[in-house]
Amino acid sequence: MSISSDYSNRDLFINSQLREEKTATKSDSLGKDAFLTMMVAQLKHQDPLNPLQGTDMTAQLAQFSSLEQQITMNTNLSSILSALNNASTNENIFDYMGKDIVSDGNPVTLYGGKVVSGGTFEMEEPGLINVVVYDSNGTAVRRMTSGNEQIEAGIYNIEWDGKNDDGDTVQDGEYTYEVKALNAKRQYLDVATETSGTVSGVTTYGGKAYLMVDGRRIDPDSVTSVALSK
Numbered sequence: 001m002s003i004s005s006d007y008s009n010r011d012l013f014i015n016s017q018l019r020e021e022k023t024a025t026k027s028d029s030l031g032k033d034a035f036l037t038m039m040v041a042q043l044k045h046q047d048p049l050n051p052l053q054g055t056d057m058t059a060q061l062a063q064f065s066s067l068e069q070q071i072t073m074n075t076n077l078s079s080i081l082s083a084l085n086n087a088s089t090n091e092n093i094f095d096y097m098g099k100d101i102v103s104d105g106n107p108v109t110l111y112g113g114k115v116v117s118g119g120t121f122e123m124e125e126p127g128l129i130n131v132v133v134y135d136s137n138g139t140a141v142r143r144m145t146s147g148n149e150q151i152e153a154g155i156y157n158i159e160w161d162g163k164n165d166d167g168d169t170v171q172d173g174e175y176t177y178e179v180k181a182l183n184a185k186r187q188y189l190d191v192a193t194e195t196s197g198t199v200s201g202v203t204t205y206g207g208k209a210y211l212m213v214d215g216r217r218i219d220p221d222s223v224t225s226v227a228l229s230k
C-alpha cells in the first residue's frame with residue numbers, strides 16, 4: 001500500500017512537470033530532445049510492480065525515429081526553399097545583363113562604414129554644392145559642403161565616410177541623400193541624382209547582389225527603367 005501511494009505521488013509530480021513544460025512551450029513543436037527527456041523520465045519513475053513492457057519501449061523508439069525523420073525532413077525542405085528563392089532572385093538579377101538602366105541614386109547603401117552603392121549626382125554646370133544624408137527616419141545625419149570651391153560640371157559620387165556630423169560611425173543600412181547647388185550667380189541649379197548606363201556585370205557585396213554599371217555598384221531596387229541596349 002505504501003509503495004502504491006509512493007508511486008502515485010511520483011506520478012502526480014511527473015504529470016505536474018509535464019504540464020508545466022507543455023504550458024511553457026505550447027507554441028513550439030515537440031523536439032527530439034524533449035521527447036528523449038520524457039522517455040527517460042518515464043523509465044526512471046516507472047512502477048516496479050508494473051514495469052514498461054518491451055513492446056511499449058519498441059513503440060516509443062519507433063515514435064522517436066519517426067519524429068527525428070520529420071525534423072530532418074523539415075530542415076531539408078527549409079534549405080531547398082531558401083535555395084530556390086536565392087536562385088529566383090539571381091535569375092532576375094541576370095536579366096539586367098547587357099541592358100541600359102536608369103537608377104534614381106537612392107538609397108545609399110552603407111556596409112562596413114563604406115558606401116557600396118548609390119550616392120551619385122550630376123552637375124550640368126559649375127557650382128557650389130551642399131549634400132545632406134538622411135537616415136531611414138528622415139533625420140539628417142550628415143551635412144557636407146564644397147565650401148567656396150566650385151565643382152565643375154560632371155558626374156560625381158558623394159564622398160561620405162559613413163559618419164554623422166559628430167564624427168561617429170553610423171549603422172550599416174540604407175540612407176537617402178539630397179544635393180543642392182548654386183551657380184556663380186547664386187542661382188539654384190537642378191542636380192540630377194539619377195545615373196544611367198549599360199549593365200556589364202553582377203557582383204555581390206555584404207551578401208547582397210548589385211549591378212555593375214561603368215564600374216559602379218547599382219542597387220537593383222533603385223532601378224527606375226530598363227531598355228534594350230542600343
